[in-house]
Amino acid sequence: MPIGYYFILSGLLFSVGLLGVMIRRNAIVLFMCVELMLNAVNVTLAAAARMWMGPDGQVFVFFVIVVAAAEVVVGLALIVNLYFRRGTLDIDIPSLLRR
């Protein structure tokens, strides 16, 4: 199994996540698309760790998962705050700066 197929899959997953960030307007779904992109990068790192046969790539995936957990906690708290403040999850409504 050449390593490039993992890279291709990871690139496609990253593209799908980026597409989701561009076409969705719901803040929660936007956040889930960011998670998709993070996971795509994790696949790349794990495949590279397998290719170079060292533990460093896997350690990096571990740290990415830790940072993603922290990011989700803070981001969802921000989204809840934003919803109670503005009453909507639509991020295309530019009412925050207009007031």
Add this chain to the structure above:
Amino acid sequence: MTVLTQGGIGLTATPETVLFIVFGVLALGSALAVIMLRNVVHAALMLVVNLLAIAGLFLGLQSAFLSIIQVLVYGGAIMVLFLFVIMLLGVNRDDLLVTDRSTRILAFAGAAVLSAAILFTFIGPYTSAASICGPEAAAPTAVTDVRCYGLEQAYDRTDGAGAAFLGGTLFTRYTYAFELSAVLLTVATIGAVLLARRRDRDASDDDIDDIAETLPSDDTQEV
């Protein structure tokens, strides 16, 4: 598998290939479902499928510990948080997809260009039989024999990829990064508690005193 071999793609029917194709198709399909489904709860459940498929890919990459972490942290904790917030805020079907047609066309074109760039970058140098990657590429002994290490050859290594393999590096070379991540998690938890607290009038201290005054006091009950 034989179709792929006869097609000249260069894949042989090893267990890892089967694992890669099954979980790769599952991950791509569920990722597309995440961004296409209009219901937010359905998208979140598709994201669970995607995360579990990526855990399967980690298994194929002989990273068993990462696979377990992926299921526990992503499939468990993070998805529970997502679903909790979705249920807390309510599902709204109206403001989900971008309805502007030109924006959507531009987004699809951009994603297609990015995918094409990634494919053309990787298909040439990394997937052919004479690709340049692996430990020999860093220190090439013979210029003519720089081959890509297949993952089957990587299986023959004696060192595993379990918790001991990962922990040995994590607690020696990356000790400071590990402790910094602990600090990061603590700060994130405190920050989330502060951010998500609603500053309503009925949650202030004065109202608590008002509620306490309406309750019967201890003295009257004792007498």
